[in-house]
Amino acid sequence: MIAQTNTSIAPTTSAARTAVSRLEVAAILLLMAGDGYINGNFIQPITVGWGVFIDLMHFLPLVALLWLAIELLRPSDDSAAATARRRGLRVGVTILAVIGAIVCLVMIGLGVFAPSLGVGVQEFSDWLAVILCGGGAVLWFTTLFLNRRAA
Numbered sequence: 001m002i003a004q005t006n007t008s009i010a011p012t013t014s015a016a017r018t019a020v021s022r023l024e025v026a027a028i029l030l031l032m033a034g035d036g037y038i039n040g041n042f043i044q045p046i047t048v049g050w051g052v053f054i055d056l057m058h059f060l061p062l063v064a065l066l067w068l069a070i071e072l073l074r075p076s077d078d079s080a081a082a083t084a085r086r087r088g089l090r091v092g093v094t095i096l097a098v099i100g101a102i103v104c105l106v107m108i109g110l111g112v113f114a115p116s117l118g119v120g121v122q123e124f125s126d127w128l129a130v131i132l133c134g135g136g137a138v139l140w141f142t143t144l145f146l147n148r149r150a151a
Helices: 022-041 051-073 080-113 124-150
Strands: none
Touching: 022 051, 022 080, 022 124, 051 080, 080 124
16 A cells, blocks of 8 residues: 655745846836847848858857846846846846947938948938947836836
């Protein structure tokens, strides 16, 4: 005969949480959407020699942002190491947001002041990519300001 043992599983309370605000998630999603749209809209044909390099320069920030966002959304505890890691992940997203904002401003400037180059914001599809990426960057900077102000 097999003896049955009753084990009660008590609900565990853990301090694991994501500690990421909704605005931060929205900012990351906008940055990802903008980077993804830029990848699809401005990709170069690989037939030219520098096409692969340009494609990588468009694709690597999106991969880095995806990795940072996944790590930032992972639940963690309130230990000092986890807090320092989250700070580093937020710095990484901030760097990508700064790069995105600068690139958006440069693309707007090129479209306005040198439209004959064929580079920059010239059509609605170009504006949409810039609005998504730039809006995500502005929203991320806003969350940084709000977090700093709340602390």
